[in-house]
Amino acid sequence: MTDASSPARRSLLASRRWRIWEPLFWVLAFAMPALLPSHALIVNEIAIVALFAVSLDLVLGYTGIVSLGHAAFFGMSAYTAALFAKHIMPDPLAGLAVGLVVATLLGAIASVTIQRGSDLTRLMVTLGIALILMELANKLDWLTGGADGLQGVVMGPLLGRFEFDLSGRTAAWYSLTVLLLMFVVSRRFVHSPMGATLKAIRDNRLRAMAIGIPVASRLSVSYTVAAGMAGAAGALLAQTTGFASLDVFEFHRSADVMLMLVIGGTGWLYGGVAGAIVFKLMQDALSAVTPQYWTFWLGLFLVILVLVGRDRLIRPWTWLRPKGRA
Amino acid sequence: MTTAAASPVLSARGLVKRFGGITATNDVSLDLMKGARHALIGPNGAGKTTLINLLTGVLEPTEGRITLEGSDITGLKPHLRVRRGMVRTFQINQLFDPLTPLETLAMTVSQQQGLGGRWWQPLGANQGVAERCDQLLEQFHLTSVKDQATRELAYGKRRLLEIAIALACEPRVLLLDEPVAGVPAGEREELLRTVADLPADVSVLLIEHDMDLVFSFATRMTVLVNGAVLTEGTPEQISTDEQVRAVYLGHGEERSHA
Numbered sequence: 264m265t266d267a268s269s270p271a272r273r274s275l276l277a278s279r280r281w282r283i284w285e286p287l288f289w290v291l292a293f294a295m296p297a298l299l300p301s302h303a304l305i306v307n308e309i310a311i312v313a314l315f316a317v318s319l320d321l322v323l324g325y326t327g328i329v330s331l332g333h334a335a336f337f338g339m340s341a342y343t344a345a346l347f348a349k350h351i352m353p354d355p356l357a358g359l360a361v362g363l364v365v366a367t368l369l370g371a372i373a374s375v376t377i378q379r380g381s382d383l384t385r386l387m388v389t390l391g392i393a394l395i396l397m398e399l400a401n402k403l404d405w406l407t408g409g410a411d412g413l414q415g416v417v418m419g420p421l422l423g424r425f426e427f428d429l430s431g432r433t434a435a436w437y438s439l440t441v442l443l444l445m446f447v448v449s450r451r452f453v454h455s456p457m458g459a460t461l462k463a464i465r466d467n468r469l470r471a472m473a474i475g476i477p478v479a480s481r482l483s484v485s486y487t488v489a490a491g492m493a494g495a496a497g498a499l500l501a502q503t504t505g506f507a508s509l510d511v512f513e514f515h516r517s518a519d520v521m522l523m524l525v526i527g528g529t530g531w532l533y534g535g536v537a538g539a540i541v542f543k544l545m546q547d548a549l550s551a552v553t554p555q556y557w558t559f560w561l562g563l564f565l566v567i568l569v570l571v572g573r574d575r576l577i578r579p580w581t582w583l584r585p586k587g588r589a
Numbered sequence: 590m591t592t593a594a595a596s597p598v599l600s601a602r603g604l605v606k607r608f609g610g611i612t613a614t615n616d617v618s619l620d621l622m623k624g625a626r627h628a629l630i631g632p633n634g635a636g637k638t639t640l641i642n643l644l645t646g647v648l649e650p651t652e653g654r655i656t657l658e659g660s661d662i663t664g665l666k667p668h669l670r671v672r673r674g675m676v677r678t679f680q681i682n683q684l685f686d687p688l689t690p691l692e693t694l695a696m697t698v699s700q701q702q703g704l705g706g707r708w709w710q711p712l713g714a715n716q717g718v719a720e721r722c723d724q725l726l727e728q729f730h731l732t733s734v735k736d737q738a739t740r741e742l743a744y745g746k747r748r749l750l751e752i753a754i755a756l757a758c759e760p761r762v763l764l765l766d767e768p769v770a771g772v773p774a775g776e777r778e779e780l781l782r783t784v785a786d787l788p789a790d791v792s793v794l795l796i797e798h799d800m801d802l803v804f805s806f807a808t809r810m811t812v813l814v815n816g817a818v819l820t821e822g823t824p825e826q827i828s829t830d831e832q833v834r835a836v837y838l839g840h841g842e843e844r845s846h847a
Contacts, residue, residue: 269716269719269720269722270723270732270735271691271694271695271713271720271722271723271726271735272713272714272716272719272720274691274713274736275691275692275695275711275712275713275722276711276713276714278692279712451708451709451711452708452709454712455708455709455711455712456695456696456699456700456704456705456706456707456708456710456712457705457706457707457708458708458712459688459692459695459696459699459712460696460700460705462685462687462688463685463688463693463696466684466685466686466687466688467683467685467686469683470679470683470684470685470754472647472667472668472671473645473647473667473671473676473677473679473683474671474676474697474700474701474754474755474757474758475668475671475672475701475705475758476668476700476705477668478668530687
């Protein structure tokens, strides 16, 4: 079983091995709420949007499907989890599971709409679905609270033991744990034969078909799995804030998560995590300095990032070198 | 070579493909016998690639039927035709640029062996897949570049990978669309030998411009002109056919500017 005589096998398995910095990163992440208790709230927020960004990376970075409506799944599950806690059962894990299942089902249905057409068609269709759901949440105010949002959501203790405290430490650890679990699953998924066929579809759909890959069903699988993960993120947000409002469906949610992937890089699961960290910390720092105009600085940063290139930007020592040898 | 009694593996009957007012394929019937080394020739624009696209399901024929090993596949999706053993290569390389040759082949072999839907095991965990990849890399001289991104490879290597992907699908019917176009002279013969050395039960349809190559490879030939079959026969018959000489072989100058 452990025979490593095949060079192909050795080489393939080496590419998916955990790097030395990866466990360090996660240990540090889990230590944050304890080390900086006053920042537990932002750690929680980052963990949630990181999960959301990783889920978009599965469709955008690994399958090549563009989406401007990923908030549809995030929002659907946020409302589901909030309603579940309010009317049925306050247990967080049960709510998370229900939210995840509902978002996955929605993803499976919506995956029909992303099969055909160009990138532009997909941008419009995905955006449309998110807008439809937002309007539904707005109109069904007897259920969702409409524009006021769904209030009075009280969560029970996690595992029947850990209460969600005001400082947000329980929430941060809860979100980080869900993020880590889903990250590990995604990591296995993208390194599997199935993940490889998704990359093949992303890189050359014609050839993918010509080697027997069922393109339509693989696109559906990818979109559905990602929808479930986005749903988990949405449920976490509703549960840890005890609130769901129309904001969870808003266009800016779908756009922000795409910006995070632009910042962190696509087709690399840590891209979503890194993008979420940079984006949220910038948002936090900038809006403290200039509450009204922080998007100006964010925009400026994005323009510079795209013009200079990510690889150069994080390696300042290369800035002064002649252009040819960047 | 094959006896007249043998039934065709792949058979097209009365294929027509119209794009608006243009008829790209005009009532083409073609039989590919089991184990055949069949060449499809014709001047540029004769509709050779269109015919391949019809056979593999990339295009839907306006009229006509296609049968593979006795069953009608006219409306079958492209990837399901591959599963039934009909595989093609492309005239213009169709590769997965960010992936390495090894990843590409491992993915293709996994898919071929029915493991393409596995999502929990790592790619390459399967011993059989890995060993087949080693074989293919060796056979196509790709071992030294197996871990480089495909986009960084030299053209000759990319061309080899193009063919290797098709063979990784373990075809029973192989459609080769100008396989050696752009391959350096030294590697050409070898590439063709690899194709010629395929097991005798693999049937090959070769599209090629290079006449020397076609005559050294094929045991049967079909000449396509303006989307229609002009004639079909053995290489000897084709090389002496007056009609073929007139439209194709005889006009050296026409070929050079075509």
